[in-house]
Amino acid sequence: MTDSSERVTVSVADGVADVRLNRPEKRNALDPQTFTALVATGERLKTEPGVRAVVLSGEGPDFCAGLDFTAFQAMRDGQPLFAPVQLPPSTGPARALAQRAVYVWTELPVPVIAAVRGNALGGGLQIALGADIRIVSPDARLSVFEVAWGLIPDMTGTQLLPELVSRDVAKELTFTARIVDGEEAARIGLATRTEPDPLAAAFTMAREIAQHNPDAIRAAKRLLELAGRTDLASGFAAEQKEIAALIGSPNQVEAVAARFEKRPPRFKDT
Secondary structure, three states, rough: OEEOOOOOOEEEOEEEEEEEEOOHHHOEOOOOOHHHHHHHHHHHOOOOOOEEEEEEEOOOOOOOOOOOOHHHHHHOOOOOOOOOOOOOOOOOOOHHHHHHHHHHHHOOOEEEEEOOOOEEEEEHHHOOOOOOOOOOOOEEEEEEOOHHOOOOOOOHHHHHHHHHOOOOHHHHHHHHOOOEEHHHOOOOHHHHHHHOOOOHHHHHHHHHHHHHHHHHHHHHHHHHHHHOOOHHHHHHHHHHHHHHHHHHOHHHHHHHHHHHHOOOOHHHHO
């Protein structure tokens, strides 16, 4: 399965979707076609049968170097940044094209792991913020780079970044456009952890996730997305609703049976 624009490629094997930005000659820079392809790909994967985890990466040495230079040229010349495009409908909070290109990964019912090598700057970093987990190489270069172009992070970054790093650190990164390496990114919470080969580590994790009860994984993602965004009474009630639905369900029974019988579980995707 490959997006028709070829800006984003997708393949699925053993429950894991391999999603890659595919402009390596441009350091996977974001242009209108890439934004559209990201949204379309994410929306399609929401209902793709058998997908239990997603690995999001960039083809070539970089994750994503940010906006394509043609976008900045358009801004300089007073031209529209994006022509109107037809997108799949969405009921989520993100409405703008660039915001949906990030937030669609948060909306996926399964875990999304970003594997970050090389540059993840500006919009590229914001794409990674949409993932549930970010595994980065120690020498990766990450930056909230928008202010260097006289802009703000407008692809959900102002709202998602303070959920990962402290508010003052989010402000410092945003106000300065400072580039941090992977090691610092992990220390401050911008990355989950570093690995010499983040893509291999991401696939290892994704395959491990795919071996667990898919109903439990989806329920866990729903609950963790609620945390801090709703009051405790609502969060606790949601927790009890999810656990009641899981206990005694076919996949939960299979998880118990497989552990007792010391064999790999055979889950069914619902």
